[in-house]
Amino acid sequence: MTAVRKYPVLAALVLGAAFMVLPFVVVLMNAVKSPEEYSSDGPLSMPDGVYLDGLTDFWERVDFGQKLWNSVLISGSVALLAVVLSVLSAYAIGIGRIRGRPYVLAFFVLANMLPQESLVYPIYYLSKEAGLYDTRLSVVIVFTVVQSAFGTYLLSSVLGGFPREVIEAARIDGATKWQVLWRVVVPVSRPTIGVLMVLFFIWTWNEFLLPLVMLVSDDNQTVSVALGVLQGQRDMDATMTNAAALLGVLPAIAFFLIFQRTLTRGIAVGAVK
Amino acid sequence: MSAPVTGAAKDAARAAGGSGAPSRRRWRKSRAGRPRPTSTEGSYALYLLPGALAFLVVIIVPFVMNTGISFTEWSGVGTPEFTGLENYDRLVGDEDFWESFRHSLAMVAAMALVPTAVGLVLASALFDFVGRHAGSRWVAVLRACFYLPQVLPIAVAGIVWSWILAPESGSLNELLGAVGLDALQQDWLGDPDLALYSVMAVMVWVQIGFPLVIFMSGLQRVDPALHEAAELDGAGWWRRFWHVTLPQLRPEIAVVLLWCTIAALKVFGMVYVLTGGGPGGATNVPSYFAYQNFFENFQAGYGAAISTVLTALILVLAVVALKMQTRAEDENG
Numbered sequence: 001m002t003a004v005r006k007y008p009v010l011a012a013l014v015l016g017a018a019f020m021v022l023p024f025v026v027v028l029m030n031a032v033k034s035p036e037e038y039s040s041d042g043p044l045s046m047p048d049g050v051y052l053d054g055l056t057d058f059w060e061r062v063d064f065g066q067k068l069w070n071s072v073l074i075s076g077s078v079a080l081l082a083v084v085l086s087v088l089s090a091y092a093i094g095i096g097r098i099r100g101r102p103y104v105l106a107f108f109v110l111a112n113m114l115p116q117e118s119l120v121y122p123i124y125y126l127s128k129e130a131g132l133y134d135t136r137l138s139v140v141i142v143f144t145v146v147q148s149a150f151g152t153y154l155l156s157s158v159l160g161g162f163p164r165e166v167i168e169a170a171r172i173d174g175a176t177k178w179q180v181l182w183r184v185v186v187p188v189s190r191p192t193i194g195v196l197m198v199l200f201f202i203w204t205w206n207e208f209l210l211p212l213v214m215l216v217s218d219d220n221q222t223v224s225v226a227l228g229v230l231q232g233q234r235d236m237d238a239t240m241t242n243a244a245a246l247l248g249v250l251p252a253i254a255f256f257l258i259f260q261r262t263l264t265r266g267i268a269v270g271a272v273k
Numbered sequence: 274m275s276a277p278v279t280g281a282a283k284d285a286a287r288a289a290g291g292s293g294a295p296s297r298r299r300w301r302k303s304r305a306g307r308p309r310p311t312s313t314e315g316s317y318a319l320y321l322l323p324g325a326l327a328f329l330v331v332i333i334v335p336f337v338m339n340t341g342i343s344f345t346e347w348s349g350v351g352t353p354e355f356t357g358l359e360n361y362d363r364l365v366g367d368e369d370f371w372e373s374f375r376h377s378l379a380m381v382a383a384m385a386l387v388p389t390a391v392g393l394v395l396a397s398a399l400f401d402f403v404g405r406h407a408g409s410r411w412v413a414v415l416r417a418c419f420y421l422p423q424v425l426p427i428a429v430a431g432i433v434w435s436w437i438l439a440p441e442s443g444s445l446n447e448l449l450g451a452v453g454l455d456a457l458q459q460d461w462l463g464d465p466d467l468a469l470y471s472v473m474a475v476m477v478w479v480q481i482g483f484p485l486v487i488f489m490s491g492l493q494r495v496d497p498a499l500h501e502a503a504e505l506d507g508a509g510w511w512r513r514f515w516h517v518t519l520p521q522l523r524p525e526i527a528v529v530l531l532w533c534t535i536a537a538l539k540v541f542g543m544v545y546v547l548t549g550g551g552p553g554g555a556t557n558v559p560s561y562f563a564y565q566n567f568f569e570n571f572q573a574g575y576g577a578a579i580s581t582v583l584t585a586l587i588l589v590l591a592v593v594a595l596k597m598q599t600r601a602e603d604e605n606g
Contacts, residue, residue, distance in 0.1 A: 208427055
């Protein structure tokens with residue numbers, strides 16, 4: 001590898017990376033343009049100044065604060081509940097080594113792989129029967145279970161390698177299984193549990209099909225659903241589309257920056273998704 | 274993934290050792306020594322109970338129902354009418370259904386084949402050139418750029434691209450006009466001959482970061498001595514890529530290809546947002562086709578049959594993927 005060949009390769013990679021982030025740059029540039037400036041100068045010019053009325057108009061028109069809150073509430077609850085459910089199941093499988101373990105594990109993995117299309121209609125129908133249709137609770141319940149399929153699979157394999165001596169020592173000291181779980185296993189597995197919570201939060205935040213079907217009223221919709229529906233109806237003008245894109249991109253970038261370390265560790269762990 | 278999971282397991286084990294846990298002390302109590310407090314607390318299987326119940330209600334019952342619905346004619350209200358295999362019979366003769374699966378193959382190319390091939394080259398270029406000569410900060414920044422689209426909600430990515438690809442004053446057409454290539458301006462998403470390719474291009478952009486990150490973590494596993502030996506023997510970068518990197522990454526490549534293929538079969542959000550399956554069904558995919566039958570045409574039975582076929586296909590691939598992953602794990606220890 002000579003120095004002569006190193007720079008063209010580096011340049012090509014930087015160019016490729018620039019192409020990947022270019023759409024984000026264009027969105028940012030245009031979200032601060034006024035409609036007049038947009039129609040006279042087009043999407044490629046640098047903005048003359050910062051015009052934020054388009055953003056605030058859009059924010060108020062779709063009640064974006066409410067959408068953000070719905071997304072935070074749903075994704076946060078799912079991250080927490082799905083981790084608890086995963087920990088309980090994985091404790092039985094990974095540490096308890098219950099009988100038929102490989103089959104139970106295979107079941108969880110296949111459940112994780114199931115396309116939501118084959119669940120969506122019965123869930124839609126059953127939730128209507130149960131009076132849960134168009135509630136955030138219904139979406140929280142469904143995704144808690146869906147995400148915990150992956151969590152159970154991953155945690156089981158991690159807990160399978162848990163040092164047995166630690167557990168036996170605690171048991172000999174008189175700890176119950178329940179105490180061993182919360183005072184030994186959970187604190188020791190904190191790194192993995194942290195990765196899982198971040199992945200669950202972001203996956204749930206990004207979910208589209210089930211929330212689209214389940215959350216029909218404006219007050220319950222998540223960011224993804226609200227923006228997706230607006231776009232699907234094709235009744236946004238260019239400025240509005242831009243505002244929508246920017247407001248949708250910003251939380252994702254924020255999570256990415258906040259969780260980057262956890263994520264890069266987690267992506268590899270979460271390869272299954 | 275094999276390697277990363279082992280890594281997480283090691284994390285946990287290290288944390289256990291570091292916290293001064295008895296594992297370091299190297300003693301063992303004789304098991305018969307003391308009675309264990311097992312009598313009152315029940316077995317480990319109890320901890321599986323909440324998960325099992327939740328799965329029964331949210332996954333198993335709906336799945337069985339959906340399969341059941343696929344043998345009926347049902348608008349969603351009233352009583353489903355049992356029709357046996359009629360829906361499947363209709364599927365076989367439905368040109369729209371076959372077309373949607375042909376589009377799935379296009380999605381497999383865009384989301385599995387191309388990203389895997391490009392991801393391999395990118396990952397080893399980042400690892401070999403940038404990692405060794407420009408430093409790990411560059412690697413981290415460049416990797417983050419390629420990975421960014423992966424964290425974006427698919428609906429938001431769809432909005433960004435439908436605006437860029439808009440026929441009137443969309444950025445792409447404006448850009449082509451600005452550099453004098455007006456002749457190449459197109460209605461990227463509205464032209465039936467072009468729309469599928471546009472959607473495919475967007476999916477490549479969305480997907481590329483995933484194989485990249487997996488392959489980069491796989492490359493850390495490869496013994497540098499292999500590369501050094503090949504380099505000493507006078508092998509250039511491409512030859513080392515073919516004869517060292519590729520064979521070493523085989524488990525990762527297999528797993529990435531299969532997972533991405535499954536993801537490609539499930540594509541829904543991007544089609545919903547970008548084209549709505551149009552124009553004239555030119556970008557319809559099975560999951561969107563099922564959605565239309567469920568919620569737009571009120572033919573729940575037919576929608577259920579489509580999703581059952583899709584599920585069967587995915588489960589077969591999933592079982593293959595699992596088998597391969599277990600084998601890869603065994604090989605890696």
